Amino acid sequence: MAKTLPRPPRGYTFEDVWAALMENTEQLRKIQTEFDRQQKAMADRQQAEFDRQQAEFDRQQAEFDRQQAVFDKRQAEYEKQQKAARQAEAERLEKEAIEEAKRLEGIEIEKAKIEKLDRYMKRLGKQMGDLSRKFGKMAEHLVAPSIHRRFNELGHHFGASSPGGHRIFDPVTYVTKTEIDILMENDNTIMAVEVKVDPKIKDIDHHIRCIEILREHRNKLGDKRKIQGAIAGAIFGSAEKKATLEAGFYVLEQSGDTMRLEAPEGFIPREW
Numbered sequence: 001m002a003k004t005l006p007r008p009p010r011g012y013t014f015e016d017v018w019a020a021l022m023e024n025t026e027q028l029r030k031i032q033t034e035f036d037r038q039q040k041a042m043a044d045r046q047q048a049e050f051d052r053q054q055a056e057f058d059r060q061q062a063e064f065d066r067q068q069a070v071f072d073k074r075q076a077e078y079e080k081q082q083k084a085a086r087q088a089e090a091e092r093l094e095k096e097a098i099e100e101a102k103r104l105e106g107i108e109i110e111k112a113k114i115e116k117l118d119r120y121m122k123r124l125g126k127q128m129g130d131l132s133r134k135f136g137k138m139a140e141h142l143v144a145p146s147i148h149r150r151f152n153e154l155g156h157h158f159g160a161s162s163p164g165g166h167r168i169f170d171p172v173t174y175v176t177k178t179e180i181d182i183l184m185e186n187d188n189t190i191m192a193v194e195v196k197v198d199p200k201i202k203d204i205d206h207h208i209r210c211i212e213i214l215r216e217h218r219n220k221l222g223d224k225r226k227i228q229g230a231i232a233g234a235i236f237g238s239a240e241k242k243a244t245l246e247a248g249f250y251v252l253e254q255s256g257d258t259m260r261l262e263a264p265e266g267f268i269p270r271e272w
Contacts, residue, residue: 147232147252148184150261151191158184158191168217178213182232190218190227193252199233199240204247207231215272227272232259 148158166183167176182193192214194207211229218227231244232252241262244251248270251262263269 146258147182147193150252150259151184151250153261154263156184156189156191157186159186168213177217178210180210180214185225188225190214190223190225191230192227193230193232195232197233198235199231199237199244201240201243203231204243204249207249208247211272228269229272230261 151158166180168178168180169175170177180192181195184191184193192207192211194203194210196203207229211227215227218225228250229248230250230252232254233240234254236244236251236253241251241253245262245264245267248268250269252259253262254260
């Protein structure tokens with residue numbers, strides 16, 4: 001930076017002024033030289049930094065290109081594996097579909113057989129049910145005319161009995177609550193008889209429930225007579241006969257054209 005020259009004092013010569021001017025010019029030259037040196041140093045540093053950053057960028061670009069190549073390779077392998085997996089899955093599903101179609105075809109055939117057998121069993125069951133009801137009705141007609149005589153031999157003094165069933169209805173809905181096949185009565189006792197062609201163990205529990213309903217119904221009517229029970233059958237198994245007696249029911253078994261009443265020694269009939 002140029003210095004402001006002092007006003008030459010009076011008495012200065014031209015040589016003095018020129019010498020001072022030359023001195024100031026040399027100082028300006030030195031300052032300019034230093035400035036140029038600093039500018040060059042700064043430019044060199046900036047160029048070096050730029051070169052360093054450019055080299056780092058080139059290195060990162062090379063690393064990115066390498067990773068991209070690895071990714072592309074793995075992506076290609078993955079797509080290849082996925083394609084193979086999809087192909088295998090498609091083949092598996094096709095195989096399963098064929099096997100399922102064959103299985104369903106077999107099921108349809110078996111289903112048709114089962115439906116045919118089911119229709120046959122239902123028809124047979126209906127026929128057996130009809131036959132059982134016919135046998136039941138026949139048994140009632142065989143049992144009813146003579147059953148009171150068997151009990152009268154034990155001192156009950158029942159009047160004649162008749163088949164047809166004794167029904168108890170719900171007083172509100174009029175739905176049948178229970179039905180007793182044969183009912184005999186005297187002044188002290190009501191005898192409820194269940195008639196079966198071939199009595200089973202389950203028939204014993206059923207008859208107990210029927211008598212309980214009958215007891216409740218008679219209580220509402222103010223009838224306090226005791227109620228006893230019996231099970232009559234055309235064919236009585238030994239186990240069923242034993243269970244019937246243990247339940248406190250008389251056993252009535254078909255014997256030729258009449259009914260035989262079994263009341264072993266020590267037998268005590270249950271009373272409701």
